Amino acid sequence: SYELTQPPSVSVSPGQTASITCSGDKLGDKYACWYQQKPGQSPVLVIYQNHKRPSGIPERFSGSNSGNTATLTISGTQAMDEAAYYCQAWDSNTGVFGGGTKLTVL
Amino acid sequence: EVQLVQSGAEVKKPGESLRISCEGSGYTFTIYWITWVRQMPGKGLEWMGRIDPIDSYTNYSPSFQGHVTISADKSISTAYLQWSSLKASDTAIYYCARISGSSLDYYMDVWGKGTTVTVSS
Numbered sequence: 599s600y601e602l603t604q605p606p607s608v609s610v611s612p613g614q615t616a617s618i619t620c621s622g623d624k625l626g627d628k629y630a631c632w633y634q635q636k637p638g639q640s641p642v643l644v645i646y647q648n649h650k651r652p653s654g655i656p657e658r659f660s661g662s663n664s665g666n667t668a669t670l671t672i673s674g675t676q677a678m679d680e681a682a683y684y685c686q687a688w689d690s691n692t693g694v695f696g697g698g699t700k701l702t703v704l
Numbered sequence: 705e706v707q708l709v710q711s712g713a714e715v716k717k718p719g720e721s722l723r724i725s726c727e728g729s730g731y732t733f734t735i736y737w738i739t740w741v742r743q744m745p746g747k748g749l750e751w752m753g754r755i756d757p758i759d760s761y762t763n764y765s766p767s768f769q770g771h772v773t774i775s776a777d778k779s780i781s782t783a784y785l786q787w788s789s790l791k792a793s794d795t796a797i798y799y800c801a802r803i804s805g806s807s808l809d810y811y812m813d814v815w816g817k818g819t820t821v822t823v824s825s
Contacts, residue, residue, distance in 0.1 A: 693751030
C-alpha cells in the first residue's frame with residue numbers, strides 16, 4: 599500500500615520560515631494537500647492541489663510538490679501556527695495520510 | 705453555512721453494535737462524496753473510506769474493509785459509519801469530511817467536529 603512519510607516534529611522561531619516535508623513514491627505525479635489540526639479541534643484544509651490556499655487561509659502558507667516530496671512552507675511563522683500538520687494524497691482511489699508533523703513555535 | 709453535523713459521543717461495550725451519523729447542510733448533499741477518518745487517542749489521521757451519496761457507491765481502505773460499513777440516506781442528507789461488533793481498539797474520534805475536487809485532485813474541505821467512540825468493558 600502507498601505510504602507518506604513526514605518528520606514527527608519540526609521546531610521554528612517566531613517570524614522564521616518553517617518547512618514540513620512529505621515523502622512518497624512518485625508523489626510529484628499526484629496532487630498533495632495539507633491539513634492543520636490544533637489540539638481538541640477538527641482538521642482544517644490549508645493547502646490543496648499542491649499549492650492552492652482555501653479562502654481564509656493566510657498567504658504565509660504555501661505548498662509545492664515535485665519528485666518524491668511535497669513541502670508545506672509557513673513564512674513568518676506565528677505562535678498560532680503551532681499545530682499538527684498532515685499531508686494527504688490519493689492512490690488507486692484510496693486516501694492516504696502522512697503520519698503527521700508536530701510544529702512547535704518557540 | 706456549509707457544515708457537517710456529527711452525532712454525539714458514544715460509550716459502548718465490546719461486541720456491541722453502533723452507528724454514528726454525519727448530516728450535511730448548506731450545500732447539495734448529493735454532489736459531494738463523504739469520507740470518514742479515524743483518529744485513535746494521541747495518534748494521527750487514518751482514511752477509512754468514502755461514499756457517493758447519490759448512489760451509495762463506496763470504497764474502503766484495505767485496513768478497514770470488512771470491519772466497518774459506510775452508508776448514506778440522501779433523502780435526509782446523512783452519511784453513516786457503523787460497526788456490527790465493536791472492539792476496544794475501535795476507541796477513537798471519528799471525523800466525517802466532505803470531498804471536493806475532481807478525480808485526481810480530491811481534497812477534504814469541510815469537516816465535522818468528530819464523534820468520540822469509547823469501547824470498554
